[in-house]
Amino acid sequence: MSTRPHALVMLRRNLKHVARNPTTVFNAVLMPIIILLMFVYMFGDAFDVGVDYVDYATPGLMLLAVCYGLGSTATAANSDMTKGIINRFKVMDVPRGAVLTGHVVTSVLTNVVAVAALVGVALLLGFSPAAGLLEWLGVAGLVVLLGCATGWLTVALGLAARSPETAGLASVPLVMLPFFSSAIVPADAMGPGLAQFAQYQPFTPVIETLRGLLAGTPDTGDALLAVGWCVAIAAVGYVWAGATFTRRA
Numbered sequence: 001m002s003t004r005p006h007a008l009v010m011l012r013r014n015l016k017h018v019a020r021n022p023t024t025v026f027n028a029v030l031m032p033i034i035i036l037l038m039f040v041y042m043f044g045d046a047f048d049v050g051v052d053y054v055d056y057a058t059p060g061l062m063l064l065a066v067c068y069g070l071g072s073t074a075t076a077a078n079s080d081m082t083k084g085i086i087n088r089f090k091v092m093d094v095p096r097g098a099v100l101t102g103h104v105v106t107s108v109l110t111n112v113v114a115v116a117a118l119v120g121v122a123l124l125l126g127f128s129p130a131a132g133l134l135e136w137l138g139v140a141g142l143v144v145l146l147g148c149a150t151g152w153l154t155v156a157l158g159l160a161a162r163s164p165e166t167a168g169l170a171s172v173p174l175v176m177l178p179f180f181s182s183a184i185v186p187a188d189a190m191g192p193g194l195a196q197f198a199q200y201q202p203f204t205p206v207i208e209t210l211r212g213l214l215a216g217t218p219d220t221g222d223a224l225l226a227v228g229w230c231v232a233i234a235a236v237g238y239v240w241a242g243a244t245f246t247r248r249a
Helices: 004-019 022-046 053-068 070-082 085-091 096-124 133-160 164-170 172-180 194-200 203-215 220-248
Strands: none
Touching: 022 053, 022 070, 022 096, 053 070, 053 096, 053 133, 053 172, 053 203, 070 096, 070 133, 070 164, 070 172, 096 133, 096 220, 133 164, 133 172, 133 203, 133 220, 164 172, 172 194, 172 203, 194 203, 203 220
16 A cells, blocks of 8 residues: 555644644744854854854854754654554554655655755855755755755654653754764864864764765765765664554554
8 A cells, every 4th residue: 555645644733733833933943043143243253263154154154044844753652652543554554655755755855844944044144155056955955954854763752752841852962962073173173082073073064064965075985974974873763763652552
């Protein structure tokens, strides 16, 4: 049985929930913009990054915009599990893939809106990317790929949690991880230990790839690492989410 019609129904259902929850919209869209304004206007002059700080920070904050909406995705997935909604879907013969994919696609669409809003505000603040059409397509593709990867991992975390409250907390490390990367300052400007962690953690190559694409000077090595990390995270999340769904539903 094809899951596509069911997945579309689940997507529409989840989008309605997002639209009715202003906290979700605030976290996913407004918080990254507030952080952008704070860093550019309050702290930007304190960082020596070799370029205008808004040009440096925007790619990293694009990744942060992807991560900030993940708490609501984990909570929504957990609520469906703990409140018995998924069991009702099983009685209605709704495939497992449709339920999980609906949450992931909703997360990705929210991410795209949040990143687009962030870039729009950054342009108003003086952000001046040198990217051409191909580079912008690369940026869009990487944002979607990252959204899929973090979406599957977050759905897995949400399904594994015992309550909606703990599900929201489970996504906190993903929200904090960009702050310990090259998003705000270069990794080599950090202290010993933290610099090595920032350099080798999965989000740094994603940020550096976005930074290179937007500057019109993409780096193949960073791009391969970024895609590899995204595929690996997506695979882990997909397998984990499917196994947890089967065990708990």
